Amino acid sequence: MAALSRETIANGVLALLLLVVPLLAAASGETFYITLATRIVILALAALGLNIALGLGGLVSFGHAAFFGLGGYVAGILATHAFNGEALLFGLPATTSMPVIWLVAVLLCGLVALPIGAISLRTSGVYFIMITLAFAQMIYYFAVSWPDYGGEDGLSLYVRNTFPGVNTAQPLPYFLICLAVLAAAACLFWLLRGSRFGAALEAARQNTTRLSAVGIAPFRIKLVAFVISAMVTGLAGALFADLNRFVSPSMLSWQMSGELIVLIILGGKGRLFGPIAGAMVYVLFEYALGGITERWQFFLGLVLLGVVLFARGGLLGLVAGRARHG
Amino acid sequence: MAEAILQLTDLRKNFGALKATDGVSLDLRAGEIHALIGPNGAGKSTLIHQISGSLTPDGGSIRFLGQDMAGLDMAVRARRGLGRSFQISSLAPEFTALRNVMLAVQARQGSSFRFFRSVGSDKSLTDPAMAMLARVGLENRASVPAAELSHGERRQLEVAIALALGPKAFLLDEPMAGLGPDGSKKLTGFLDALRHEAPILLVEHDMDAVFALADRISVLVYGRVIATGTVDEIRANPEVRRAYLGDTA
Numbered sequence: 001m002a003a004l005s006r007e008t009i010a011n012g013v014l015a016l017l018l019l020v021v022p023l024l025a026a027a028s029g030e031t032f033y034i035t036l037a038t039r040i041v042i043l044a045l046a047a048l049g050l051n052i053a054l055g056l057g058g059l060v061s062f063g064h065a066a067f068f069g070l071g072g073y074v075a076g077i078l079a080t081h082a083f084n085g086e087a088l089l090f091g092l093p094a095t096t097s098m099p100v101i102w103l104v105a106v107l108l109c110g111l112v113a114l115p116i117g118a119i120s121l122r123t124s125g126v127y128f129i130m131i132t133l134a135f136a137q138m139i140y141y142f143a144v145s146w147p148d149y150g151g152e153d154g155l156s157l158y159v160r161n162t163f164p165g166v167n168t169a170q171p172l173p174y175f176l177i178c179l180a181v182l183a184a185a186a187c188l189f190w191l192l193r194g195s196r197f198g199a200a201l202e203a204a205r206q207n208t209t210r211l212s213a214v215g216i217a218p219f220r221i222k223l224v225a226f227v228i229s230a231m232v233t234g235l236a237g238a239l240f241a242d243l244n245r246f247v248s249p250s251m252l253s254w255q256m257s258g259e260l261i262v263l264i265i266l267g268g269k270g271r272l273f274g275p276i277a278g279a280m281v282y283v284l285f286e287y288a289l290g291g292i293t294e295r296w297q298f299f300l301g302l303v304l305l306g307v308v309l310f311a312r313g314g315l316l317g318l319v320a321g322r323a324r325h326g
Numbered sequence: 327m328a329e330a331i332l333q334l335t336d337l338r339k340n341f342g343a344l345k346a347t348d349g350v351s352l353d354l355r356a357g358e359i360h361a362l363i364g365p366n367g368a369g370k371s372t373l374i375h376q377i378s379g380s381l382t383p384d385g386g387s388i389r390f391l392g393q394d395m396a397g398l399d400m401a402v403r404a405r406r407g408l409g410r411s412f413q414i415s416s417l418a419p420e421f422t423a424l425r426n427v428m429l430a431v432q433a434r435q436g437s438s439f440r441f442f443r444s445v446g447s448d449k450s451l452t453d454p455a456m457a458m459l460a461r462v463g464l465e466n467r468a469s470v471p472a473a474e475l476s477h478g479e480r481r482q483l484e485v486a487i488a489l490a491l492g493p494k495a496f497l498l499d500e501p502m503a504g505l506g507p508d509g510s511k512k513l514t515g516f517l518d519a520l521r522h523e524a525p526i527l528l529v530e531h532d533m534d535a536v537f538a539l540a541d542r543i544s545v546l547v548y549g550r551v552i553a554t555g556t557v558d559e560i561r562a563n564p565e566v567r568r569a570y571l572g573d574t575a
Binding site for chain 1 (some may be wrong): 378379380399400401402404405410412416417418419420421425426428429430432433434437438439440441442443444445446451487491
């Protein structure tokens with residue numbers, strides 16, 4: 001393509017903002033803004049994961065908080081055991097190394113998503129929404145009622161987990177780690193969308209009968225997408241736990257699932273930078289209006305209403321115009 | 327007599343008390359166009375749905391290339407070589423015409439579980455897809471989203487997708503529906519040549535097209551085949567005239 005599309009330019013601006021603002025904040029010693037930016041990046045990553053299922057596959061999962069929370073609990077539980085010098089189940093060693101924690105979180109979320117997806121994907125529409133919600137609620141109540149890891153009160157991490165060669169306790173290095181993970185996930189999303197798998201998945205969203213009629217079974221395509229989607233969201237959960245040095249059942253709650261959907265709708269579903277734009281607006285609203293009124297979500301609701309009524313492509317769609325499939 | 331590619335034997339499907347398919351037996355032989363006609367509500371679409379796998383018959387059998395198709399879903403049947411077009415266009419509306427056909431090419435080549443290589447630059451997908459669009463005369467509309475194509479163009483695209491699957495038999499459900507006289511005429515010429523690639527089971531309301539194309543015609547009324555024969559036999563059959571064509575035909 002000779003000229004850059006408006007969406008590419010918009011994406012470039014968002015990426016630049018996401019990198020430059022925290023660097024400026026670091027230079028001027030305003031570490032609070034770095035933490036704010038880290039929150040944006042992690043929520044964007046969680047929503048980007050959901051965007052694979054929801055945006056590309058049209059699978060409105062109302063239970064992705066399950067994976068977000070599971071990822072968080074993996075980080076929390078491994079770190080707690082390591083801190084207390086206790087082994088895990090079957091004598092496996094605990095660890096505070098982020099790469100290992102991420103791997104465990106991603107694999108566990110994939111394993112959990114497989115049966116949830118296999119059962120949920122036998123339904124569609126409202127039933128799919130409800131059944132994914134039901135699974136997430138089961139995991140939520142399990143976490144609430146399991147006293148070993150804090151139950152309802154949640155679980156604190158004494159120190160942030162470690163990353164080889166990086167001082168993660170500092171806000172800026174931790175932000176950069178999260179940003180790198182988000183960038184990698186965005187590459188994954190971009191590659192997936194353009195691949196044969198992505199073509200089949202997007203066709204499944206638009207018309208499952210068409211997909212079947214050419215000989216591709218929609219179920220398996222959707223299931224794989226659901227699992228990949230859960231893994232990415234789970235990874236975000238592990239990062240989120242480390243950001244707050246705290247995990248609680250609220251990460252597993254249905255409000256969290258709803259929040260992830262809101263981020264996508266706000267930013268633009270199926271778009272590479274949709275979740276990023278959505279997370280920026282969401283966190284900035286929370287910060288800017290949250291200081292003035294506890295009812296800041298009322299105003300977010302108004303914006304969401306506007307987007308749903310007048311800008312179906314989300315805020316990015318408003319800037320970049322309709323998505324085209326070359 | 328050529329062997330049957332597709333063989334339906336005593337097929338039955340009820341919706342409550344309604345016998346939508348009532349003991350239908352018919353076959354599709356290599357190199358022929360077998361037209362299925364009948365008044366509205368005769369059960370033509372129900373029959374097509376059972377053959378393609380979106381409805382499960384209550385009784386009877388469907389054999390395709392010598393194999394029983396019972397219990398196989400639509401995707402498996404398509405992979406075995408059953409290429410169908412839909413009565414009401416069933417496309418991926420946001421995809422361009424080209425990408426709609428590329429999906430079929432991709433399916434024919436095998437795995438859709440390839441996650442990294444971009445399809446847009448994959449000549450093994452774009453070239454055959456473009457060739458199929460050219461065959462139906464849509465090559466200039468390749469980059470238009472299916473939703474923005476005209477009704478006639480969507481019908482052509484349906485046929486291009488079915489072609490791209492390289493099927494062993496075509497199930498075409500009213501491919502002429504909603505086409506103008508010109509469009510019908512062009513498509514008639516096209517289907518005429520297509521029968522040598524794979525036989526066609528053609529459901530069609532356009533009688534001119536049916537009489538011009540069909541090697542054999544089966545007439546379906548209230549879920550039963552009341553007659554099967556050549557064009558002349560069907561035209562002359564008094565029962566068919568009464569039930570369907572009307573005495574003036």
